[in-house]
Amino acid sequence: MKLSVIILNYNVRYFLELCLKSVNEAIKNIDAEIIVVDNNSEDASCQMVKDCFPDVILIENKENFGFSKGNNIGVSKAKGEYICVLNPDTVLPEDCFEKLLQFSEDKDNLGIVGCKLINGHGDYLPESKRKIPFVRAAVKKLSGNPEDYYATHLGENETGKVSVLVGAFMFMKRAVYASVDGFDEDYFMYGEDIDLSYKVLKAGFVNYYFGETTIIHYKGESTLRDKFYAKRFYGAMQIFYKKHFKKNHFFNLMVWLGIRLVYLFRRTPVSKNKTVDGYLFVSNKLNPKLETVLNKEVELKPDLDTKLVLKNTEIIFDANVLSYKKIIDLIESTHQDKSITFKILPKNSNFIIGSDNAIARGEILNFD
Structure with a gap:
């Protein structure tokens, strides 16, 4: 194998x-x-x-x-x-x-x-x-x-x-x-x-x-980065330093101080609420359940021109029609406008899914 x-x-x-x-x-x-x-x-x-x-x-x-x-x-x-x-x-x-x-x-x-x-x-x-x-x-x-x-x-x-x-x-x-x-x-x-x-x-x-x-x-989904991230991260770094570097009291003191100072003064990032004015569904056929679950009109776009996407738009990619490679390429080419967000409808699935940032849980919307 x-x-x-x-x-x-x-x-x-x-x-x-x-x-x-x-x-x-x-x-x-x-x-x-x-x-x-x-x-x-x-x-x-x-x-x-x-x-x-x-x-x-x-x-x-x-x-x-x-x-x-x-x-x-x-x-x-x-x-x-x-x-x-x-x-x-x-x-x-x-x-x-x-x-x-x-x-x-x-x-x-x-x-x-x-x-x-x-x-x-x-x-x-x-x-x-x-x-x-x-x-x-x-x-x-x-x-x-x-x-x-x-x-x-x-x-x-x-x-x-x-x-x-x-x-x-x-x-x-x-x-x-x-x-x-x-x-x-x-x-x-x-x-x-x-x-x-x-x-x-x-x-x-x-x-x-x-x-x-x-x-x-989708950074943060399997390990959400809450306010204790700094403490956990530097705890891991202490293990790493003790394992791979010679014992040095000054070195250990610097690690100890670094952990505590950063933990005390590092601000926890705040996730901003997003605004969605419209939805685009990149597919060859509109899914009627989308409008029901989103409670808003969804525009069908078989061919997406990323340069023409309006601000505060959420783009939903249909993996039944698009390859995952194509979806990734389209997200990369559109991401410069931070007001545009993305979801994926996985192949043969009844939910759309995405995550807009690393400091909040992702969003899953079920059709059932």
Whole structure:
């Protein structure tokens, strides 16, 4: 088997359904398997997987083991030469894995490969490629100055060597993952991807950012960034520093002070209420249930000219008609106007879904 896709899920049933539908399209021409590890969700995630995706391998944990252990459980069941650790709140283009396999096959000492991530509003996510987060860089990052935290030597659409990739999408050979003992289970949430990236580098492998494929990451859905994010993030950084750097009392004091100062003075972002004056449905046939659930007229647009979209418009993409790659491309080309928002109607589904920012829960509207 060529590829195993491991998706760790926790209480994001509808985002998981959208993710699985996009992954299914992306592995159509590849000898691959999908493994969903559920961390004791309280929603209907597991039943949805059983009903809608009978070919998916489902592992139902009886408690929430966190990111590291949950993914390690999934990888332990994988059979693929390559693995992809994937967040459930992502959407992949159909050619994603074919491109990555083609890129990876001729690389010596291949470590982890990441790709370009955008959020549900189409904004590029700079954590797609990062540097090793030494103390000063990590403190500056949460203080609002990420200059030394992100890998800015590469453009977002370029490809090249980087140090750290993001845990929402990590593609690598299963043997590489095993050689460094996978994710460190001392981490529960945050920091695991930094630690794994660094372990892979220290083992002599080369990590790459591949900017030639783009995925959506509805950032914040599986791990909502509330006011305690800074505390959790720096707790993870403390584990990282203790594990990988020599003990130094001054160093430890700087970490301790950085955590507390940022936690005390960092303001929690406030999500703004959006205004929607009109809806566009990009499809070849209007869905009458849309107008009912939205309680407003919906304009059908078989061909979307992104330059003519009015302000305060919400665009709904029909994945029964459009490829996920096309949807991602259209979101990227329209995102400059921050008043325009996006939803996706997944293939053969009865809901629309989207997320407008990283500090609020996504929005799901059911037709039933």
